[in-house]
Amino acid sequence: xxxxxxxxxxxxxxxxxxxxxxxxxxxxxxxxxxxxxxxxxxxxxxxxxxxxxxxxxxxxxxxxxxxxxxxxxxxxxxxxxxxxxxxxxxxxxxxx
Amino acid sequence: xxxxxxxxxxxxxxxxxxxxxxxxxxxxxxxxxxxxxxxxxxxxxxxxxxxxxxxxxxxxxxxxxxxxxxxxxxxxxxxxxxxxxxxxxxxxxxxxxxxxxxxxxxxxxxxxxxxxxxxxxxxxxxxxxxxxxxxxxxxxxxxxxxxxxxxxxxxxxxxxxxxxxxxxxxxxxxxxxxxxxxxxxxxxxxxxxxxxxxxxxxxxxxxxxxxxxxxxxxxxxxxxxxxxxxxxxxxxxxxxxxxxxxxxxxxxxxxxxxxxxxxxxxxxxxxxxxxxxxxxxxxxxxxxxxxxxxxxxxxxxxxxxxxxxxxxx
Numbered sequence: 001x002x003x004x005x006x007x008x009x010x011x012x013x014x015x016x017x018x019x020x021x022x023x024x025x026x027x028x029x030x031x032x033x034x035x036x037x038x039x040x041x042x043x044x045x046x047x048x049x050x051x052x053x054x055x056x057x058x059x060x061x062x063x064x065x066x067x068x069x070x071x072x073x074x075x076x077x078x079x080x081x082x083x084x085x086x087x088x089x090x091x092x093x094x095x096x
Numbered sequence: 097x098x099x100x101x102x103x104x105x106x107x108x109x110x111x112x113x114x115x116x117x118x119x120x121x122x123x124x125x126x127x128x129x130x131x132x133x134x135x136x137x138x139x140x141x142x143x144x145x146x147x148x149x150x151x152x153x154x155x156x157x158x159x160x161x162x163x164x165x166x167x168x169x170x171x172x173x174x175x176x177x178x179x180x181x182x183x184x185x186x187x188x189x190x191x192x193x194x195x196x197x198x199x200x201x202x203x204x205x206x207x208x209x210x211x212x213x214x215x216x217x218x219x220x221x222x223x224x225x226x227x228x229x230x231x232x233x234x235x236x237x238x239x240x241x242x243x244x245x246x247x248x249x250x251x252x253x254x255x256x257x258x259x260x261x262x263x264x265x266x267x268x269x270x271x272x273x274x275x276x277x278x279x280x281x282x283x284x285x286x287x288x289x290x291x292x293x294x295x296x297x298x299x300x301x302x303x304x305x306x307x308x309x310x311x312x313x314x315x316x317x318x319x320x321x322x323x324x325x326x327x328x329x330x331x332x333x334x335x336x337x338x339x340x341x342x343x344x345x346x347x348x349x350x351x352x353x354x355x356x357x358x359x360x361x362x363x364x365x366x367x368x369x370x371x372x373x374x375x376x377x378x379x380x381x382x383x384x385x386x387x388x389x390x391x392x393x394x395x396x397x398x399x400x401x402x403x404x405x406x407x408x409x
Contacts, residue, residue: 006189026180029189031395032402043173066120
């Protein structure tokens with residue numbers, strides 16, 4: 001078979017309703033962004049799953065490395081005072 | 097030494113029911129097993145469009161036609177979800193297709209049987225998709241994240257497929273005597289091949305070993321086959337059809353149906369390329385792929401032109 005390639009890969013993000021965050025749903029192959037959008041529509045919104053779609057080239061994503069995730073996320077580990085439940089409220093106080 | 101530690105950490109993660117993601121370390125055999133299984137699954141979805149696609153232009157009503165069209169379109173989508181999952185393991189779409197075309201990768205043997213009458217559209221949806229659903233529901237809990245997510249999506253869509261098939265076959269089974277005969281004939285031909293879709297008995301299954309330990313497979317072939325039989329018999333009874341198995345009997349003790357011996361020699365013949373439609377299916381896929389080459393070329397040329405324009409501007 002020739003090097004008849006299946007186009008670059010694009011990651012697909014869908015907003016299911018206005019007001020909600022975009023969520024990663026998968027990827028498609030396409031020659032350019034416009035076709036990637038159309039492919040994403042055909043593949044991921046056949047049942048009205050979305051009102052808006054983002055596509056971006058897979059090779060443009062910068063991702064953290066799972067092997068380093070312990071060290072990478074370590075700064076957040078010992079800061080429990082960032083959670084609301086850390087604080088003691090006086091007895092009887094309401095709506096707080 | 098490092099690999100031993102990594103292997104232990106990997107197994108511990110699986111034992112804690114955490115999913116393995118594409119960039120995580122994994123043993124080579126885990127990767128290989130998944131590529132083989134997911135690509136086979138993807139090819140099955142894609143080749144599976146053919147026996148049904150043949151009936152789109154011959155559907156007996158406009159409703160039946162739009163439904164079948166939507167269903168075949170879903171199968172294409174399911175194939176793409178699965179190719180995506182396979183690609184996340186480091187194999188390219190081109191390699192996957194090449195493996196199919198050179199017969200290095202397989203697809204489900206069920207699609208090497210012909211679909212002879214409209215009743216077969218019912219039997220395929222009801223039994224073939226029904227069997228696929230039993231397998232796919234179980235695979236939603238598979239240990240590899242992208243495969244699991246693909247299965248969740250597919251299961252959501254697949255239940256329409258089984259219901260449309262059952263609707264077709266029940267309409268025929270409850271119709272004229274000739275229609276009922278066609279429905280029964282379709283069931284007779286599809287029943288045993290559907291049971292074989294679950295693969296060999298556990299005792300003879302060459303690929304089970306690590307797949308269970310690594311939680312790629314969550315239930316065994318025999319467990320899944322039994323689940324399928326137990327729920328399908330009731331559905332056959334409701335519409336007055338009987339499965340072609342004289343040994344089929346409810347077992348009070350096990351609370352499952354006992355069933356007769358499966359003719360594995362037939363499955364072997366079909367797997368080794370000697371089924372009724374093997375050549376036809378593969379040739380059709382190769383032809384469709386080659387006929388589409390000019391579209392891919394044109395799309396690439398257009399994209400290149402757009403990029404060049406941007407550079408100049």
